[in-house]
Amino acid sequence: SLKRLWANLAPAAVAGNTGARAVRAGTGGYGFEDEEDDEVMPLQDVLDATVRIYCRHSFPDVAQPWQRERQGPSTSSGVCIAGRRIITNAHAVEHGTLIQVRRRDQGKKYVARVAALAPECDLAVLVLDDDDFWRGMPATQLGPLPALDDDVKVIGYPVGGDTMSITAGVVSRIEMQTYAQASADLLAVQIDAAINPGNSGGPVVDDLNRVVGVAFQSLVDADVENVGHVIPASIVSHLLEDIRRNEAYTGFPSVGLGFQRLESPYLRRYVGLEEGSAEGTEGAESAEGAAEGAAEGSMARAADAEQLGVLVTSVDPKTASAGGVQVGDVLTAVDGIPIASDGTIPFRNRPGERVSVRHHFCRKFDGEKVTLDLYRRRKYQKQEVTLRVPRPLVPFHWGTEPPPYLIAGGLVFSPLSMPYLHSLESDGVDCDDESGGGTYGGGYGHYAHLLEMATFGASTEEREEIVVMTQVLAHESNIGYLGLEALALEKLNGKPIKSLAHLTHMLSEYLMWDASDAEAAPASGAGENLVFEFYKGGVVVLDATLARAATKEVCDEQGISEPLSPTLQAHIIGAAET
Numbered sequence: 029s030l031k032r033l034w035a036n037l038a039p040a041a042v043a044g045n046t047g048a049r050a051v052r053a054g055t056g057g058y059g060f061e062d063e064e065d066d067e068v069m070p071l072q073d074v075l076d077a078t079v080r081i082y083c084r085h086s087f088p089d090v091a092q093p094w095q096r097e098r099q100g101p102s103t104s105s106g107v108c109i110a111g112r113r114i115i116t117n118a119h120a121v122e123h124g125t126l127i128q129v130r131r132r133d134q135g136k137k138y139v140a141r142v143a144a145l146a147p148e149c150d151l152a153v154l155v156l157d158d159d160d161f162w163r164g165m166p167a168t169q170l171g172p173l174p175a176l177d178d179d180v181k182v183i184g185y186p187v188g189g190d191t192m193s194i195t196a197g198v199v200s201r202i203e204m205q206t207y208a209q210a211s212a213d214l215l216a217v218q219i220d221a222a223i224n225p226g227n228s229g230g231p232v233v234d235d236l237n238r239v240v241g242v243a244f245q246s247l248v249d250a251d252v253e254n255v256g257h258v259i260p261a262s263i264v265s266h267l268l269e270d271i272r273r274n275e276a277y278t279g280f281p282s283v284g285l286g287f288q289r290l291e292s293p294y295l296r297r298y299v300g301l302e303e304g305s306a307e308g309t310e311g312a313e314s315a316e317g318a319a320e321g322a323a324e325g326s327m328a329r330a331a332d333a334e335q336l337g338v339l340v341t342s343v344d345p346k347t348a349s350a351g352g353v354q355v356g357d358v359l360t361a362v363d364g365i366p367i368a369s370d371g372t373i374p375f376r377n378r379p380g381e382r383v384s385v386r387h388h389f390c391r392k393f394d395g396e397k398v399t400l401d402l403y404r405r406r407k408y409q410k411q412e413v414t415l416r417v418p419r420p421l422v423p424f425h426w427g428t429e430p431p432p433y434l435i436a437g438g439l440v441f442s443p444l445s446m447p448y449l450h451s452l453e454s455d456g457v458d459c460d461d462e463s464g465g466g467t468y469g470g471g472y473g474h475y476a477h478l479l480e481m482a483t484f485g486a487s488t489e490e491r492e493e494i495v496v497m498t499q500v501l502a503h504e505s506n507i508g509y510l511g512l513e514a515l516a517l518e519k520l521n522g523k524p525i526k527s528l529a530h531l532t533h534m535l536s537e538y539l540m541w542d543a544s545d546a547e548a549a550p551a552s553g554a555g556e557n558l559v560f561e562f563y564k565g566g567v568v569v570l571d572a573t574l575a576r577a578a579t580k581e582v583c584d585e586q587g588i589s590e591p592l593s594p595t596l597q598a599h600i601i602g603a604a605e606t
Contacts, residue, residue: 069237073166075132075192077108078231080185081154082128082137083121088430090451091498093442094588096430099125105184105230106154107239110167114140114154115264116229117244118147119209121154123428129156131165132192144277147425148212149263150244152229153271168231170261171238173376174199174217182221182243182256184230197221197254202375204384205257208245210424211446214280215387216257217241223256232258239264262391270393280390281415283398284347287338287385290358290369299358300406301337335369336360337403338385344418345488352411354404361401362388389415421493422446422482432528435591436535437575438501438582439509439560439568441517443528444478444494452478452514475514477563492527497562501582505574516563529599532592536600538572539579539591 081104086096104120106129114129121127121142128137138161144153156162174180178199186193197220205216219232223246232241241258270278290296337360343350353359360366362385365373372382392398392415400411424446431448434441442448452475481494495517500509517525525531538558558575560568570578579591590597 067236069169071233071237074107074168074183074231074233074237074239077166077168078132078183078192079106079108079114080104080130080132081106081114081116081120081140081229082130083124084126085123086125087123088426090431090445090447093431093433093593094590096123103185103226104228105226105243107168107229107231107242108165112155112157112162113143114156115242116152116154117209117242118145118150118152119244120229121145121152122147127154129154129161131161142428144267144271145428146267146277146279147210147427148207148279149214149259149267150207150209151242151259151264151267153267168239169237170265171234171236171240173202173260173262174234174240175378176200176202179235180219180221180240180258181233182219182223182227182230183233184227184243186222186224186226188224193227195221197256200255202260202381202383204387207259212280212424213384213386214263214390215260215383217260219256219258220254221256222246222254223258266391266393273393278394279417281392281394281396282344282347282386282418283389283400283413283415284344284349284418285340285353285359286342287359287371288341289371290337290339291335295339296337296369299339299356299403301358301403336366337369338367338371342486344486346486347416347418348414352413353400353402356404358403359385359400360403360408363399364401419487419492421485421487421491423493429595430593432593432595433498434528434532434535434593434596435501435579435583435588436539437558437570437578438503438506439570440498440501441495441528441531442498444482444496444516446482448496448498449475449478449482477516478514481516490524490526492530495525495528495531497560497568501586503578503582505570505578506568509568512566512568515566517560518563519559519561521557521559522561529596532596532599539576 083102083104084099085102086099089095089097102120104116106114106116106120108114122145124142127140127142129140130137138156138158140154140156142152143155146152176199180197180199182195182197184193185191199217200220201218202215203218204213205218206213207216217232217240221232223243227243228245230243231239232243234240239261241260242264243256244259245257247255247257266280267277290299290301337358340353340355340357340359343353343355362373365388367373367385368382371385373385373388375381375383375387389398394417395414397412397414400413402409402411422444426445426447431442431445478494478496485494487493497512497515497517499513500506500511502510517531519525520531520534523534525534535558538556556572558570558572560570562568583589583591592600
């Protein structure tokens with residue numbers, strides 16, 4: 029099990045006290061070392077530790093989540109580390125029905141399995157049990173974050189041949205980038221070496237042959253060339269430490285705040301960051317209060333002179349920040365690190381290097397605390413905040429599971445997700461079309477409202493996710509609603525919908541999900557209407573008795589084994605047991 033796998037890791041290796049060069053990939057320890065030294069790891073060891081990965085993918089059909097798309101193959105690269113594990117990209121093995129790994133010096137392919145999938149940082153950890161594969165396998169050494177203009181080599185198995193390839197380049201840029209796999213903003217290294225299909229998951233090494241990153245994506249545009257992106261070794265270390273602490277991947281935490289730059293002098297004056305603008309705190313009438321007020325004014329003048337601070341424009345209501353940070357506050361520092369008006373902080377103590385303040389939060393782990401320096405109503409204060417891994421209102425990725433779904437009387441419901449929105453675009457739907465109108469019968473033909481929810485919506489206690497009616501499977505009981513799709517559900521029988529699980533629970537008294545026979549005694553809501561109210565006022569009404577029978581008939585006709593996805597079935601069983 030994953031728990032036993034990580035329990036075998038040596039604590040000394042976690043702290044970076046075990047030399048990785050002496051560790052073999054088939055033993056305990058991380059096999060990664062983040063200490064800078066001048067000892068060169070043999071290039072031959074890195075080449076031997078770089079493997080080719082073969083995967084047969086079976087992606088879920090987002091439009092019809094009870095089935096999967098046709099299987100398709102891919103090849104990628106990976107690098108072996110200590111503990112009998114392989115690091116590669118998440119997109120290289122996602123929804124893999126069969127994953128095989130081949131060593132450089134062998135023709136045999138070995139079956140591997142995914143131990144951890146981290147879509148946000150596009151990394152995956154594979155495990156392989158065959159002792160023959162690990163015999164003599166060297167463990168790679170993790171190097172520090174490279175400097176600009178450092179020489180690097182990309183090792184892997186890109187398209188164009190079957191044997192290993194090495195390309196050389198230099199580090200061009202280091203900054204926060206959007207990772208395409210799950211649209212997360214994390215630190216990334218830009219290089220000018222070619223990263224082609226098949227290179228994904230392969231190691232990028234420095235001139236001492238230390239692994240400074242993992243190849244994962246490139247910028248493809250007619251106006252650019254030789255722009256490849258690398259996941260830095262620090263992100264790999266964060267993933268491994270996260271799994272060690274929690275026995276599973278949990279993610280990268282967030283402070284839950286939205287920021288706006290404070291570069292405009294007029295905006296800075298408006299929020300009170302101008303000379304002499306800060307006032308004293310309570311008790312200013314006393315000498316002590318006056319002194320404190322003078323100190324506040326001095327801090328405001330210093331912040332304005334140094335162009336410090338960003339404006340808080342939003343606060344996630346489900347984070348700890350909601351209890352102490354307010355919209356309109358000016359965030360001037362985090363953990364004592366000053367934040368410039370452009371939202372950057374000093375980076376790795378090198379002159380001239382800066383990075384987005386969000387990098388500071390991403391380095392932490394779920395449950396850790398940070399101290400925020402805030403300027404509010406012309407007064408300074410400190411606020412300790414606990415960081416949490418965010419749960420977005422609209423997920424960017426479903427991980428290893430297919431999207432959950434619910435079928436009621438032929439109406440198909442699923443949570444709104446970015447894969448679903450992408451499926452609308454791939455089907456030729458113009459999501460920006462304003463001509464569709466918002467009325468039934470005239471064609472509910474635009475989906476701008478879903479894009480707006482995905483872009484600006486936030487998960488709350490009242491609404492944990494957006495439930496969408498994705499389509500209507502034809503049945504005589506739902507005549508008049510055929511062709512309706514992509515409608516955001518607001519209420520059922522006048523009650524707001526929090527999530528798909530909540531909708532499942534509300535429908536259970538009418539449709540009796542746990543009953544195997546549709547002809548059994550009527551449910552408690554038999555003869556009543558099921559009134560589904562959608563965003564912008566659309567309404568669908570079904571007869572509860574007919575909907576129950578229609579659900580089974582539609583599923584039988586379409587070859588759908590269950591009207592609920594496995595996760596929702598487990599929810600119903602758990603609710604019944606409690």
